[in-house]
Amino acid sequence: MIELHLIILAIVVSFGFVFSYLAMKEHDLLKALALSSVQSTFFALGFYILAAPDIVLAYLAIAVGAYTALVILAISKTERYEVGE
Amino acid sequence: MKRDVIVAVSFLLAFLFMAYALVYANVLGLGGAELRPLGEFYLSHSFAHEGLTSHSPEVVTAIVWNYRGFDTLFETFVFFLAIMGAFSVLRLTDEQEKLVKELEAREPHRQMDLIVRAITKLVVIMIVAISASIALHGHLTPGGGFQGGSAMAVASLLLFAAFSKFTLERKGLTVKHTVSAYALGLALILATVLAPVFLYGGKVLEINLLPGEMGLFNLDVGEYLAVTFGFLTVFLVLGVSEWIFKTVLRGEVND
Incomplete structure (x- = not known):
């Protein structure tokens, strides 16, 4: 009962998981933002495999486009590097 | 590492x-x-539940509107609160806005590469077409006002990044105009939601009383306008450079 789409789903979501971990550990906020948008792309693929096309349309536009732009605007108003522990 | x-x-x-x-x-x-009982229920009732239907021939939209119509309506209200919150935190008086205009005119004029600008123009046209098809076919295919509107917001963002805030403002997309368009979208949504009460004596959001698919189509178009211009308003408000904002707030302008 090997189902190809479930394997692809597991791979895609685990890649998203790894990228979200890397985004959390990154101190350069712009790099962290890029990593988080890569994670969103993987999750969007996951939603597509889970047969939720309306979520894919909203998720891609919001997570890769609007959210990234809003956070870039916010970073431009503060500092680029996270300092201190 | x-x-x-x-x-x-x-x-x-x-x-x-x-x-x-x-x-x-x-x-x-x-x-x-x-098949579990819940799945069976949705399969047999998704297009109409006790005669209540939003007249959508597509199952995702049918479920969203037949079972979660109020949820979607309240999402619009939450979005409205978020936009208004950002707008009121970053608001300026008329005099301060005049100062911002003067300071922005003094900023050095920068321009992206010709290649970037030309390709952005092409891509923006494509994104606008796709977002319109997502939003206007919202009652027939997956997607709808919110999805189409956020895609459209990405198009305006690309213009924002490849040209500048001033290009958008020169083309007439000033904050005043975008807020008015946002209000127009919200008014269309409210009118569609309240129309069954006043015209047909039904309940709020009982859009199956309206002729054909009109209710759903109006809600899609309203949400499309609201989301597009809501996002654009926030981007325009946030797009003022930080040093200009600080200078204006401190009132330290010396010519």
């Missing part, structure tokens, strides 16, 4: 183990060919 990679890989292995246990060893007892 090496430790990070080890942690990431161990997370990955743990996740793959969990996926294997769930899918192949079937630890939780999910899956199987038989």
